[in-house]
Amino acid sequence: MRKSILIPGLVLIALGAVIISYGLQLSQQWDIEAGEWQVTWYSMQNTYGVWGDVIATGRFPKTFSYDPLEYSYREEPIGFKALLEVNVPRDMMVQFTIGGDDGDITLFLDGDILLNLPCPDPNVQRSIEAYLSAGRHILEIEYYQVLVEDDAAALFNMTIPRQQEVMGIAIGGGVLVFIGIILALLGFLMKPRKM
Helix, strand or coil: CCHHHHHHHHHHHHHHHHHHHHHHHHHHCCCCEECCEEEEEEEECCCCCCEEEEEEEEEECCCEEECCCCCCCCCCCEEEEEEEEEEECCCEEEEEEEEEECEEEEEEECCEEEEEEEECCCCEEEEEEEEECCEEEEEEEEEEECCCCCCCEEEEEEECHHHHHHHHHHHHHHHHHHHHHHHHHHHHHCCCCCC
C-alpha cells in the first residue's frame, strides 16, 4: 500500500461526495411540481382544426414523446386537448419544447398562446423560454392531426436551464469521486517503496 497515493484518493472521494450532495441539494430548489396531463380526445370535423365530439379521456406523463394516438379508440382525423397544473417554487426561466408530426400543436401558458407549431411531415419540434413567477400556472396543449393517412405523434418537454447548470456541480463532484476511487485503488494495490 502506498499512502502517498491512497490518502489523496480518499480525500478526493470525500470532497467529491460533498460536492455531489451540494449540487443535488441546489438542484431540488429549482424543481417544478407537476402531476400528469389531463387529456381529452376529440374526433375532428376536418383536417383544418375544427373540433368534433369528445371520444375519450386519458392522461399523459409530465413530459412525453411518443405516438399518443395509437390507442384503440383512434378515429381519423383525431386531436386532443390536454391540461397540466404546475407549481413553480420561485421565479425562474423555463424552456418549453413542443413537437409533432402530420399535425398542428399549440402550447398555452395561463390561457395565452406561448408557442404554435405547424407540423408537416417529417416530425418537427421547437423550443421557447418563458419567465414564470413563483406559484401556480396552467399549461394547455391542443394538437390535431392534419394528414389522415399517416400516423400522428406529439411531444412535450420542459426543462429549467438553471437546474441544468446546477446539476453540472453534481457531475463535477462525480468526476472527483471517480478519480479518487482510481487513486485509492492504485494506492491500496501498489507495493510500498523499499528504502
